[in-house]
Amino acid sequence: MSRNTVARINLAAIKHNYLYAKSCVPGAQAVAIVKANAYGHNAIKVASYLDSEVDLFGVACIEEAIEIRQSGVKSPILLLEGVFEFDEIDYANKNNFLICVNSNKGLNWILNKDYSEPLTVFLKYDSGMGRLGFQDDTIVDAFEKLSSSKNVKEIVLMTHFACADEVGNMVTDRQMHKISSIYNALKKKYKFKLSISNSAGVLTKVYPSQDFIRPGIMLYGASPIDYNQHDQNLLTTMIVTAPIISIKNYNKGDNIGYGGTFICPKDMTVGVVAFGYGDGYPRHAITGTPVYINGSITHIVGRVSMDMLTIDLTNIPGTKINDIAELFGENVSINDVARCADTISYEIFTKITKRVYREYLY
Numbered sequence: 001m002s003r004n005t006v007a008r009i010n011l012a013a014i015k016h017n018y019l020y021a022k023s024c025v026p027g028a029q030a031v032a033i034v035k036a037n038a039y040g041h042n043a044i045k046v047a048s049y050l051d052s053e054v055d056l057f058g059v060a061c062i063e064e065a066i067e068i069r070q071s072g073v074k075s076p077i078l079l080l081e082g083v084f085e086f087d088e089i090d091y092a093n094k095n096n097f098l099i100c101v102n103s104n105k106g107l108n109w110i111l112n113k114d115y116s117e118p119l120t121v122f123l124k125y126d127s128g129m130g131r132l133g134f135q136d137d138t139i140v141d142a143f144e145k146l147s148s149s150k151n152v153k154e155i156v157l158m159t160h161f162a163c164a165d166e167v168g169n170m171v172t173d174r175q176m177h178k179i180s181s182i183y184n185a186l187k188k189k190y191k192f193k194l195s196i197s198n199s200a201g202v203l204t205k206v207y208p209s210q211d212f213i214r215p216g217i218m219l220y221g222a223s224p225i226d227y228n229q230h231d232q233n234l235l236t237t238m239i240v241t242a243p244i245i246s247i248k249n250y251n252k253g254d255n256i257g258y259g260g261t262f263i264c265p266k267d268m269t270v271g272v273v274a275f276g277y278g279d280g281y282p283r284h285a286i287t288g289t290p291v292y293i294n295g296s297i298t299h300i301v302g303r304v305s306m307d308m309l310t311i312d313l314t315n316i317p318g319t320k321i322n323d324i325a326e327l328f329g330e331n332v333s334i335n336d337v338a339r340c341a342d343t344i345s346y347e348i349f350t351k352i353t354k355r356v357y358r359e360y361l362y
């Protein structure tokens with residue numbers, strides 16, 4: 001590794017965050033969401049490490065589940081987007097993949113064939129997300145059809161919050177009201193389970209009683225709630241660092257980087273860090289985005305390039321070539337970087353490219 005750009009991934013911290021998520025909703029099982037390569041943390045490494053601890057893993061699609069299963073992971077895996085083709089149902093059933101049913105197409109595939117083993121089905125209710133799932137006028141009918149099918153052994157009624165990261169948002173109240181009404185009505189007649197909360201729902205404890213929570217981003221140490229604050233109970237799971245490869249002095253009025261968008265307001269020392277959008281750093285990160293080096297927080301000046309970014313070293317005089325800058329992790333919060341780039345931690349995590357060397361801590 002000559003170009004010393006590194007993402008240090010702490011698997012023990014992910015386990016800690018998983019257990020913390022479970023402690024927020026006592027009695028609930030937890031689906032550890034490891035889709036999109038475990039939010040960029042390496043799904044096989046994360047799932048293998050957590051396998052003996054988790055109740056279930058959650059991925060988007062069967063290809064992600066197969067990759068994890070083939071690595072030797074034994075826990076059940078939930079397919080959050082359901083199946084895309086009819087044949088996937090048998091394959092899923094044989095491999096202990098649980099299916100979300102989000103539409104009539106998936107529902108009919110489950111009802112209209114004989115399966116060797118009955119299925120556990122997560123039935124999705126669109127209570128206000130406006131995305132996948134059955135709406136108010138079809139959810140009870142879908143539930144009853146599944147319930148009376150010999151192909152189904154267990155139903156988990158699930159829904160997904162749209163705005164739980166914004167504390168006090170009325171959409172969450174409306175969603176909670178709707179899911180409670182459906183749950184209470186069905187519960188008079190049927191036995192089934194309930195799955196409601198993503199990380200934001202878990203952390204704000206908006207629906208404290210349920211059978212399965214589905215934490216994603218909180219496993220990776222980033223709170224979705226108040227982007228200004230780090231939740232002290234969550235441990236950092238990824239620290240991204242890169243070396244300084246150039247240090248030069250510039251005069252007041254000199255311009256820095258593509259487009260010449262940054263013009264030195266005074267004489268300045270500028271360092272070049274070997275990390276750019278080709279490594280997954282957001283190109284839209286503005287001048288002022290924090291970077292940590294040699295015990296100090298400084299910031300980006302000018303545009304992020306494909307392989308490099310430039311930082312102000314004027315007030316960090318001892319800095320030398322090959323000193324290591326932290327782009328986010330322990331000293332710079334990923335949420336702060338995300339805010340400066342008008343994005344979210346989820347996107348930054350999932351976009352760190354393969355050019356960045358990975359180290360794993362156990």
Ligand SMILES: Cc1ncc(COP(=O)(O)O)c(C=O)c1O
Pocket residue numbers: 033080160197198199200214215216217218224
């Ligand atoms: C259905 C479902 N449940 C849970 C999650 C996890 O969400 P978060 O990462 O915000 O905890 C997601 C993520 O997109 C999802 O789609």
